[in-house]
């Protein structure tokens with residue numbers, strides 16, 4: 001044994017002091033260490049994983065940086081390619097060994113995933129998180145990790161009873177009667193949420209494959225997440241237009257349609273309420289929301305919101321007539337029987353390429369008109 005490379009770690013609760021027992025090899029005293037790195041995972045003496053999570057975040061952030069720079073280099077991938085690259089280059093680092101440490105929520109991991117979504121959608125840092133995550137439809141990182149815990153349980157349960165992981169699991173289950181903060185108890189609450197408590201209590205997989213159980217759990221956890229997400233959408237003022245679209249937490253059509261980065265970004269910002277219209281810009285200047293009037297038609301009555309800009313403002317009439325005629329014909333929709341609100345919803349959910357080009361064109365006119373006003 002190499003005394004320089006040998007250390008002692010006393011695993012204990014934060015409140016208990018470190019043991020003062022002296023370990024010796026021959027005459028050499030073996031030192032205590034507060035952490036130990038094993039198979040790429042830093043294990044601390046209090047079995048808290050914050051340090052290890054921070055290391056994983058640094059590494060996955062680097063991987064995401066590499067992915068983003070490739071994304072910009074080729075001026076955007078389509079959704080499938082981007083998702084495939086994200087799940088095969090960033091997720092494995094982000095979720096590394098998360099079957100062990102993944103129970104607790106870690107905001108900074110979720111934030112990394114938001115960053116990946118923002119890059120793809122071409123939206124800024126101020127975009128409302130619920131809207132962009134909902135449109136992208138990726139499974140939140142915390143759900144992936146909880147499914148990984150169930151995967152690990154499946155592996156342990158399928159093992160021969162005499163094997164060490166299985167014996168540790170049994171030991172943890174006995175400890176869990178006395179202590180609350182154990183992996184066994186964390187797993188139990190996840191499996192309860194996934195309605196798998198019967199399997200958990202009997203400690204058998206009932207012949208179900210790991211893939212089946214993991215997919216099933218992901219589905220249930222996503223449904224629960226969906227309910228919470230709906231409430232978030234309801235409570236954000238910025239999402240006035242997004243709310244009306246009545247979408248679900250699933251990948252939207254404009255995300256999967258093969259568009260340029262610019263087209264996708266235009267539509268995404270319009271849906272999320274961050275497109276630079278007076279209603280959004282006036283907020284930064286402290287103008288009350290009912291007085292953020294359209295400066296283009298300058299009628300001092302119409303607030304420039306998404307509906308005014310896309311459906312009503314008379315200054316874009318020519319562009320609008322052309323685009324609307326095209327839109328109605330291609331999608332077999334008759335605008336004359338619809339209200340302005342219904343037209344807005346149709347525009348933001350159908351024929352995304354055409355609509356995105358329309359938005360791009362009229363916003364160019366808007367910029368021109370406003371620059372004249374300034375002069």
Ligand SMILES: [Zn+2]
Nearest residue numbers: 294296297313
């Ligand atoms: Zn106007």
